[in-house]
Amino acid sequence: SQQGEEDPQALSIQEGENATMNCSYKTSINNLQWYRQNSGRGLVHLILIRSNEREKHSGRLRVTLDTSKKSSSLLITASRAADTASYFCAMEYGNKLVFGAGTILRVKS
Amino acid sequence: SAVISQKPSRDICQRGTSLTIQCQVDSQVTMMFWYRQQPGQSLTLIATANQGSEATYESGFVIDKFPISRPNLTFSTLTVSNMSPEDSSIYLCSAVGGSYGYTFGSGTRLTVV
Numbered sequence: 001s002q003q004g005e006e007d008p009q010a011l012s013i014q015e016g017e018n019a020t021m022n023c024s025y026k027t028s029i030n031n032l033q034w035y036r037q038n039s040g041r042g043l044v045h046l047i048l049i050r051s052n053e054r055e056k057h058s059g060r061l062r063v064t065l066d067t068s069k070k071s072s073s074l075l076i077t078a079s080r081a082a083d084t085a086s087y088f089c090a091m092e093y094g095n096k097l098v099f100g101a102g103t104i105l106r107v108k109s
Numbered sequence: 110s111a112v113i114s115q116k117p118s119r120d121i122c123q124r125g126t127s128l129t130i131q132c133q134v135d136s137q138v139t140m141m142f143w144y145r146q147q148p149g150q151s152l153t154l155i156a157t158a159n160q161g162s163e164a165t166y167e168s169g170f171v172i173d174k175f176p177i178s179r180p181n182l183t184f185s186t187l188t189v190s191n192m193s194p195e196d197s198s199i200y201l202c203s204a205v206g207g208s209y210g211y212t213f214g215s216g217t218r219l220t221v222v
Binding site for chain 2: 048099100102
């Protein structure tokens with residue numbers, strides 16, 4: 001299976017703290033994307049990092065990609081209660097997007 | 110980015126029946142996909158919907174259970190056939206093409222009783 005693994009499965013932090021989620025995959029990718037899904041809602045695209053990039057920022061989000069280790073991390077700084085959601089990495093293989101298992105983030109106010 | 114309209118948004122169906130989910134994109138796209146998200150789980154790719162030809166199914170998914178059509182570049186349907194309670198999931202349509210990345214429909218929440 002090409003599905004990626006994510007850790008931790010669940011993360012609970014206080015508002016204002018940083019949250020880090022990790023994603024690992026098995027085979028070479030075109031790019032890696034991160035998505036957020038609020039409970040019962042649709043997917044929101046957060047950020048895309050290409051295979052030749054090592055780091056990317058968007059607002060409070062920082063994504064890194066290490067193709068030699070086949071891993072990526074998503075850092076959310078200064079978390080807010082509204083960041084409470086499930087976060088998924090998704091690897092693009094050819095023309096397909098394959099999702100990781102996801103991390104459930106809970107930010108307590 | 111493209112906008113996807115997916116319907117129905119939710120349905121409750123009797124076991125043994127079939128449900129067809131529709132996905133309409135507001136612009137021409139290169140690829141369309143169908144995903145399943147079981148309760149509390151991640152998204153699993155069911156198949157790539159190919160325009161004018163048979164869909165390409167992922168391991169564990171078969172055409173008899175999940176027939177897919179894509180008659181043109183902007184429309185696709187997924188049918189969940191002979192449903193059982195194990196088919197209760199959210200089904201999502203996705204599309205990619207042009208200058209934008211992947212776009213997802215809002216999903217169809219299916220409950221089989």
